[in-house]
Amino acid sequence: MRHQDTFLDLSPKLSDRTAKTTCYMCACRCGINVHLKDGRVAYIEGNRDHPVNKGVLCAKGAAGIMQVTAPSRLSAPLRRVGPRGSGQFEEISWDEALETATAWMAPLRATAPEKLAFFTGRDQSQSLTGWWAQQFGTPNYAAHGGFCSVNMAAAGIYTMGGAFWEFGQPDWERTKLLLLFGVAEDHDSNPIKMGLGKLKERGARVIGINPIRTGYNAVADDWIAITPGTDGLLILSLIHCLLTAGKIDLDYLARYTNAPVLVNEDPASPEHGLFLRDDAGKPLVTDRATGKPMAFDAAGVEPDLAHGLRRAGITHRPVFQLLAERYLDPSYAPEAVAERCGIPAARIHALAAELARVAFDEAIEIDQPWTDFRGERHEKMLGRPVAMHAMRGISAHSNGFQTARALHLLQILLGTVETPGGFRFKPPYPKPPEAHPKPHATATPGQPLKGPHLGYPMGPEHLALAPDGTPQRIDKAFSWENPLSAHGLMHMVIANAHAGDPYKIDTLFLYMANMAWNSSMSTGRVIEMLTDKDPETGEYVIPRIIYSDAYSSEMIAYADLILPDTTYLERHDCISLLDRPISEADAAADAIRWPVIDPDRDVRGFQSVLIDLGARLGLPGFVTPDGAPAFTDYADYITRHERRPGIGPLMGFRGAGDQTGRGAPHPDQLQRYIDNGGFFTHHIPQAAQYYKPWNTAYQDWAVELGLYDSPQPYLFNLYLEPLRRFQLAADGHGPHQPPDHLRARIRTTMDPLPIWYAPLGDDADTAQDFPLHALTQRPMAMYHSWGSQNAWLRQIHGQNPLYVPTNIWATHGFADGDWARLTSPHGSITVPVAHMAALNPNTVWTWNAIGKRKGAWALSEDAPEATKGFLLNHLIHELLPARGDGHRWSNSDPITGQAAWFDLRVRIEKVTAPAEAQPNFPALAPPHGGTR
Numbered sequence: 001m002r003h004q005d006t007f008l009d010l011s012p013k014l015s016d017r018t019a020k021t022t023c024y025m026c027a028c029r030c031g032i033n034v035h036l037k038d039g040r041v042a043y044i045e046g047n048r049d050h051p052v053n054k055g056v057l058c059a060k061g062a063a064g065i066m067q068v069t070a071p072s073r074l075s076a077p078l079r080r081v082g083p084r085g086s087g088q089f090e091e092i093s094w095d096e097a098l099e100t101a102t103a104w105m106a107p108l109r110a111t112a113p114e115k116l117a118f119f120t121g122r123d124q125s126q127s128l129t130g131w132w133a134q135q136f137g138t139p140n141y142a143a144h145g146g147f148c149s150v151n152m153a154a155a156g157i158y159t160m161g162g163a164f165w166e167f168g169q170p171d172w173e174r175t176k177l178l179l180l181f182g183v184a185e186d187h188d189s190n191p192i193k194m195g196l197g198k199l200k201e202r203g204a205r206v207i208g209i210n211p212i213r214t215g216y217n218a219v220a221d222d223w224i225a226i227t228p229g230t231d232g233l234l235i236l237s238l239i240h241c242l243l244t245a246g247k248i249d250l251d252y253l254a255r256y257t258n259a260p261v262l263v264n265e266d267p268a269s270p271e272h273g274l275f276l277r278d279d280a281g282k283p284l285v286t287d288r289a290t291g292k293p294m295a296f297d298a299a300g301v302e303p304d305l306a307h308g309l310r311r312a313g314i315t316h317r318p319v320f321q322l323l324a325e326r327y328l329d330p331s332y333a334p335e336a337v338a339e340r341c342g343i344p345a346a347r348i349h350a351l352a353a354e355l356a357r358v359a360f361d362e363a364i365e366i367d368q369p370w371t372d373f374r375g376e377r378h379e380k381m382l383g384r385p386v387a388m389h390a391m392r393g394i395s396a397h398s399n400g401f402q403t404a405r406a407l408h409l410l411q412i413l414l415g416t417v418e419t420p421g422g423f424r425f426k427p428p429y430p431k432p433p434e435a436h437p438k439p440h441a442t443a444t445p446g447q448p449l450k451g452p453h454l455g456y457p458m459g460p461e462h463l464a465l466a467p468d469g470t471p472q473r474i475d476k477a478f479s480w481e482n483p484l485s486a487h488g489l490m491h492m493v494i495a496n497a498h499a500g501d502p503y504k505i506d507t508l509f510l511y512m513a514n515m516a517w518n519s520s521m522s523t524g525r526v527i528e529m530l531t532d533k534d535p536e537t538g539e540y541v542i543p544r545i546i547y548s549d550a551y552s553s554e555m556i557a558y559a560d561l562i563l564p565d566t567t568y569l570e571r572h573d574c575i576s577l578l579d580r581p582i583s584e585a586d587a588a589a590d591a592i593r594w595p596v597i598d599p600d601r602d603v604r605g606f607q608s609v610l611i612d613l614g615a616r617l618g619l620p621g622f623v624t625p626d627g628a629p630a631f632t633d634y635a636d637y638i639t640r641h642e643r644r645p646g647i648g649p650l651m652g653f654r655g656a657g658d659q660t661g662r663g664a665p666h667p668d669q670l671q672r673y674i675d676n677g678g679f680f681t682h683h684i685p686q687a688a689q690y691y692k693p694w695n696t697a698y699q700d701w702a703v704e705l706g707l708y709d710s711p712q713p714y715l716f717n718l719y720l721e722p723l724r725r726f727q728l729a730a731d732g733h734g735p736h737q738p739p740d741h742l743r744a745r746i747r748t749t750m751d752p753l754p755i756w757y758a759p760l761g762d763d764a765d766t767a768q769d770f771p772l773h774a775l776t777q778r779p780m781a782m783y784h785s786w787g788s789q790n791a792w793l794r795q796i797h798g799q800n801p802l803y804v805p806t807n808i809w810a811t812h813g814f815a816d817g818d819w820a821r822l823t824s825p826h827g828s829i830t831v832p833v834a835h836m837a838a839l840n841p842n843t844v845w846t847w848n849a850i851g852k853r854k855g856a857w858a859l860s861e862d863a864p865e866a867t868k869g870f871l872l873n874h875l876i877h878e879l880l881p882a883r884g885d886g887h888r889w890s891n892s893d894p895i896t897g898q899a900a901w902f903d904l905r906v907r908i909e910k911v912t913a914p915a916e917a918q919p920n921f922p923a924l925a926p927p928h929g930g931t932r
């Protein structure tokens with residue numbers, strides 16, 4: 001054959017059209033171009049114009065195509081016909097399904113709305129789901145933040161009006177040193193990868209502080225193998241070193257934080273530890289020029305860090321003095337904390353010196369004048385180019401809130417927040433705790449709640465308590481047990497509902513939350529709770545369970561009614577400024593998803609289903625005055641809903657299509673978004689890009705856009721006064737009093753200055769019997785993705801060994817192919833092991849949610865996920881062991897209720913390999929209609 005006879009088409013036409021939408025394979029919300037051929041997804045690529053990923057696509061994003069074709073996809077609404085767990089279902093019509101749900105819920109709303117508990121998992125539509133629950137009137141609503149990373153969010157909001165990830169980002173263009181604390185392999189995904197690429201290009205330095213060296217920690221320039229649960233101690237030791245060396249930004253502290261605010265120092269005063277305030281309630285500082293107390297925001301005031309004030313016989317001292325006294329204490333010296341943290345003292349000194357050197361010797365300036373909230377004009381923007389990023393590794397501990405607070409304190413002492421080269425907020429942040437709602441939880445039959453469920457209490461008066469002091473919420477959020485639980489406690493819902501503590505519920509309504517498997521502590525016991533029956537009535541203790549998911553996950557088998565969801569390529573979604581938008585530090589941005597393909601089965605987008613249910617139930621806002629449905633579906637809601645006059649879910653193309661932020665609904669808004677690539681960006685003016693909490697240009701821009709209704713400048717809370725209010729209550733002050741058994745814990749943990757305490761339950765006896773720490777993280781190729789059954793991704797991770805450090809590996813004589821029994825105070829598992837050198841010597845770990853139950857996710861029963869894969873969840877109890885007084889505390893941070901997944905202690909022993917990982921549950925029968 002001559003060569004010209006062969007034809008090789010090197011550029012075959014793979015698609016006949018491209019649709020630009022937003023990825024949902026993890027929570028980063030990248031822009032994607034979905035290539036379609038004959039109405040089917042041919043392949044997915046990154047959208048180069050998109051503000052989040054600028055064309056970058058990760059393995060998960062590309063594998064989205066397999067979410068559509070997954071054999072585990074549900075096909076139609078299902079009603080359970082056999083016992084829970086049997087997998088016996090019958091297909092029903094959508095009308096039947098929605099009528100059933102309405103018939104279950106309507107009587108609850110009329111008589112006792114709290115008997116509906118509505119909790120969502122990886123929900124990116126919380127401004128809708130929360131509003132729906134609010135209009136229903138139940139206090140029992142939250143998403144998965146309580147078992148994910150609420151400590152990060154709450155500590156950030158309370159300390160500085162924003163946190164990491166969705167709230168802010170390192171100044172990638174200018175940072176010279178980045179510290180990663182407790183950041184798992186890939187959290188978050190493309191934005192951090194792209195940022196790290198920029199740092200590496202410029203030769204900036206990255207230091208990973210993490211017990212495990214994988215993912216970002218593996219590409220860091222330096223790795224510090226900290227012992228789990230001790231990050232707070234390390235950070236406070238760094239603060240000790242910086243204070244000792246005088247390497248802190250005093251000007252920044254005086255101007256922008258509450259370091260100069262005066263604190264009542266009289267132990268006999270009921271206001272001991274609270275701020276001195278003027279008649280308008282504004283905290284007072286001493287003015288350096290006059291020596292007189294003045295409101296913190298008075299024009300021309302020069303806040304003094306050094307001098308206190310005596311008034312009415314009471315001494316008041318600036319926060320800064322209390323802070324310096326606390327952390328200069330030798331108990332925070334590197335030599336004092338080194339052993340506990342597992343880091344040599346010299347290394348801690350060196351890290352502190354590196355922070356100081358970069359922040360102060362490599363400071364940067366931008367020639368950009370700006371005016372602060374006191375009216376002072378600054379000719380330049382001064383930057384200290386140290387940035388930090390942190391995630392669940394430091395927050396999923398029972399000391400995580402104070403640890404995250406300590407990290408923010410470190411950032412602020414260096415003057416690196418909202419300054420060039422440091423950490424920058426992303427609109428709608430910054431937003432101080434005072435600007436957030438307070439929690440609402442008083443249920444009234446037939447009525448909506450008076451406000452949103454979740455919020456930021458500023459003192460005991462904002463707790464969600466009944467008149468008799470019992471928790472109003474089923475998860476006991478915002479109670480004395482977890483006063484600042486800003487995201488609820490999803491991990492306690494089933495246990496509390498089963499125990500009837502604080503009361504019984506009737507219907508558990510879940511969305512995308514695999515509570516019968518990897519999203520619950522003590523999975524086997526949760527399955528028992530879901531199937532337990534009242535011996536007197538013969539009815540299930542949790543009488544009704546409604547569940548919405550697109551896939552045949554483990555939770556499906558335990559639901560009574562299943563509302564099958566679509567994939568993210570088959571429905572509308574809204575990534576909203578009212579919720580978690582896609583903003584960058586220099587721009588507000590939001591986005592949509594839209595049906596780029598039609599579902600080939602009888603499924604509906606959950607958000608549209610919720611809107612339909614709202615109308616059937618006659619919920620205010622979901623029906624017109626004459627009782628007709630207010631919205632045809634979620635797309636209609638996104639376009640026409642107004643949370644406040646002129647403020648809707650999307651900021652772009654409002655009014656006549658030319659208004660941004662504020663403006664009447666525009667009927668073609670969604671099409672305009674589609675034409676614009678699926679997103680909308682609104683840039684922050686140059687003069688407003690840094691110093692956002694105090695910069696008048698930013699504040700005015702934010703008001704114009706509708707983020708605030710009036711300028712809201714504020715000070716960073718080095719000293720967190722709301723915590724002190726809880727301590728005062730524990731000391732017997734005020735009308736709102738905690739139960740006696742919690743007084744000591746509140747006094748100890750709710751310190752207004754960041755502290756470190758050992759994780760709860762981590763006592764000497766436990767440490768002796770269970771000497772190792774056990775951790776999990778999601779693998780990079782599946783981080784935050786829903787469906788590790790994805791056909792492409794499971795080729796990367798089909799099973800999860802327990803990684804064992806070299807010293808433990810050698811001590812126990814492990815070899816490749818061996819198995820181990822891992823035992824915690826709560827139970828045992830038997831699992832395959834693998835050696836890993838880059839690991840803290842007292843820590844074992846594995847990937848979470850690879851292990852699957854047989855029969856679930858349409859995997860074959862001999863799939864490695866079901867035979868060798870495993871969960872650590874079996875080793876973790878939702879309650880800590882009983883204390884001396886008989887009380888069992890929840891396995892959570894005592895301040896926020898964050899699930900303390902990473903407090904787990906274990907011991908390990910080598911065992912003969914069993915046939916399969918243990919425990920091994922009986923196979924689930926795939927539900928009828930679950931596969932096709």
Ligand code: SF4
Pocket residue numbers: 023024025026027028029030053056057058059060061062189190191
């Ligand atoms: S999976 Fe996440 S990081 Fe990857 S492309 Fe999608 S949204 Fe972006």
